[in-house]
Amino acid sequence: MKTVLALAVLCVSANVAAAQPKVAYGEDNRIDIVDSRNSMRKNLASSTATQVKNGNLTLSEDKASYALKNETLEDFMLKISRTWWDPQGKPLCKGEKFAKQLSIGNCSGFLVGNKYLVTAGHCMTSESDCSGAKWVFDFKKGEVEDLSLEADKVYSCKTIVSQKLSNSDQMDYALIELDRVVEGREPLQFRKEGKIGLGEGVFVIGSPSGLPLKISGDSTVQANGNSVYFDADLDTFGGNSGSAVFNARSGEVEGILVRGAKDYTTYTRKDEDGNSYECQGVNFCEEGVTGGACGGEAVTRITNVEIEKKIAEFEAQTESEVDNTVENVLSDSEVDQAISEALAALDAAELQ
Secondary structure (H helix, E strand, O other), X not given: OOOOOOHHHHOOOHHHHHOOOOEEEOOOOOEEHHHOOOHHHHHHHOOEEEEEEHHHEEEOOOOOEEEEOOOEHHHHHHHHHOOOOOOOOOOEOOOOOOOOOEOOEEEXXXXXXXOEEEEOHHHOOOHHHHHOEEXXXXXXXXXXXXXXXXXXXXXXXXXXXEEEEOOOOOOEEEEEEEOOOOOOOOOOOEOOOOOOOOOOEEEEEEOHHHOOXXXXXXXXXXXXXXXXXXXEOOOEOOOOOOOEEEEOOOOOEEEEEEEOXXXXXXXXXXXXXXXXXXXXXXXXXXXXXXXXXXXXXXXXXXXXXXXXXXXXXXXXXXXXXXXXXXXXXXXXXXXXXXXXXXXXXXXXXXXO
16 A cells, blocks of 8 residues: 554454455545445456455344454454553554444455356465354345344355465455355356456445445556556555456456555554554545655456356365266275175074
8 A cells, every 4th residue: 555554553452464455546436335326346346255354243042143353444454553662552543444433354255157266375374264254145234234244144164175375476266166056146258368458447245344345436456467467556454365356348257356556554653632643544646656665456357267267166075076976986885785694694594
């Protein structure tokens, strides 16, 4: 982003640790799904999911719904700012957007098959990342204010189909299988060859800072020479990691939001009594992408995931394992039959 928030602050929370920082360029144009006038984008949001740690969800006794942890953005930011040298922490500055909304998300993801979801590789580095969180659809304004969400909108990660997180080439993606087929939502369309052009418009849908889903647009591809990723001036934050980045013209997924600059910085403000105090607020690259701390947000090209190929290979392997299991079951049945025949022969011998 621009000015760097203290590293110690960012290391306190599991949410921030998993979701790499991003930034706002120019004006912060994030909006809630319900506030968008673009029907295409609102429809795409229905196939977007928020990763929520298990500890932030509580299943009801009748298993019909999940209770959501009541932690707002201002609660969360104050919590992660506390250190041993500053136990009081720094509050969120007054007037910051979405301060009173829930902030319990960890990463974002999007549907690419009937039970397959794509996210960032750094959001899914181990099986514990898979089992330690749920994937929540319709985590958005208008659905979560009562701190409850229907259980049929919440899915578990069953297995990691394919994942890569590389320092050498900056590859960063994960493809996972959910615990069941996702009903009532269409897999997103994604680019299968070639690449988006320099200067083309893009937008993103995800959960910045773990907030309910936001749409952020009015952005363009700023650098396009790398085969692994491209850079754009998207207004994205920690929690947007794994978000789909869409072609503004076609609505096709062009990539996965994975990296960016810092989110928040410390400001000095005055309270009602005229006393100075420090608070946290969104950092802005007011001049857009200028390099260095305002170098743009990195987006893994979706073509690198090879989604169709990886799903086909995974399903073929799964089918093969099932076939082997069936063969073993048949062999066991034959053994059981042989035992039964032997026991019958013994019974016959005793009767003679």
